[in-house]
Amino acid sequence: MTITQLQYVLAVAEHKNFTLAAEKCFVTQPTLSMQIQKIEDELGILIFDRSKKPIQLTEIGQKIVNQAKNIVNEADRIQDIVDQQKGFVGGEFRLGIIPTIMPTLLPMFLNNFIKKYPKVKLVIEELNTEDIIFKLNNGHLDAAIAATPLNEEKIKEIVLYFEPFVAYIPEGHNHFNKKEIEISDLNLDEILLLQDGHCFRDNVLNLCKRSDNAEAARFQLESGSFETLIKLADEGLGTTLLPYLHTLDLKETDKVKLRHFTEPKPAREVSLIYPKNELKIHIIxxxxxxxxGVVKGAIVFQNVQIVSPKPVK
Known part of the structure; x- marks a missing residue:
């Protein structure tokens, strides 16, 4: 069997379709099917149950796919070992970033990075945490920037910075005249949240308590935009929490509505995460x-309380 045949097996296992897998591997469907048939004949087993739609792995096929991932990943690392030995910082590097970090952090460091390391081809994807973990574990990303701790067995975390939460309190709210607020001031029933799937939403849910005499919600909102939450708060529909870096670009008229928390300030931990077997350590x-280098001047908070980004059970 060859590395190429194993790559074809992994493609079919991922996409559960021979035609789509062939497209992703840039070969014809008959070529891919023939090569997978060869490896099945050589092993004397069936990797895929073709009678099911979509195509499913057989029990032995699942074990073979698990091992094939290790083999293909390790084969891909050979060039990484050579580059690291030579001190070469270059090549393709696939980076995932969660949506609530991408728009503020990426513009801060991207230009500096590509100027300093012009031989690195960054391929950047905006992904939620669940998709990042899946892609890291399946070799589709080299690293990611996400809120931590995630406590994933196969993933290593390097803390980059701690980013406090800042409350956005519109005029007329009973906490507007406070210089600082306490966590106990928060009422989950009036806080506007991002849509499900955003770890910042889970940060807020883990931080806040629901009122004992909560009334039914007046409306249901699903938004992936902090800007939408701010506008709704200004309309008197509630308050919201923002990551500190997001507050730096607000208009001055909006900044007067920001309220910092008393210390220790609730914050999220932002880390560079990558598979423990990753060898592109020189790029990491x-x-x-x-x-x-770019965030140490922007974020100088130390006395913080880290809030978990894991979904509430």
Whole structure:
């Protein structure tokens, strides 16, 4: 069997369709099917149950796919080992970033990074945490920037910074005249939240308590935009919480509505995460040092209380 045949097996296992897998591997469907048939004949087993739609792995097929992932990933690392030995910082590097970090952090470091490391081709995807974990574990990402701790067995986390939460309190609200607020001031029933799937939503849910005499919600909102939450708060429909970096670009008329928490300030931990068997450490170190260089002046908070990004059970 060959590495190429194993790559074809992994493609079919992922997409559950021979035609789509062939497209992703840039070969014809008959070629891919023939190569998978060869490996099945060589092993004397069926990897896929073709009678089911979509195509399913057989029991032995699942075990073979698990091992094939290890083999293909390790084969891909050979060039990484050579590059690291030569001190070469270059090649393709696939980076995932969660949506609530992408728009504020990426513009801060991207230009610096590509100027300093012009031979690195960054391929950046905006993904939620669940998709990031899946892609890291399946070799589709080299690293990611996400809220931590995630406590994933196969993923290593390097903390980049702690980002406090800041409350956005519109005029007329009973906490508007406070200089600082307490966590106990928060009422989950009036806080506007991002849509499900955003870890920042889970941060807020883990931080806040629901009122004992909560009334039924006046409306249901699903938004992935902090800007939408701010506008709704200004309309008197509630308050919201923002990540600190997001507040830096607000208009001055909106900044007067921001209220910081008393210390220790509730905050999220933002980390560079990557598979424990990742060998592109030279690029990871370059990313870490570049990001650390740009955020150390923007975020200087130390006395913080880390809030979990894991979904509420």
């Amino acid at each position: 170190d370059a990313l870490r040092s570049t990001i650390a």
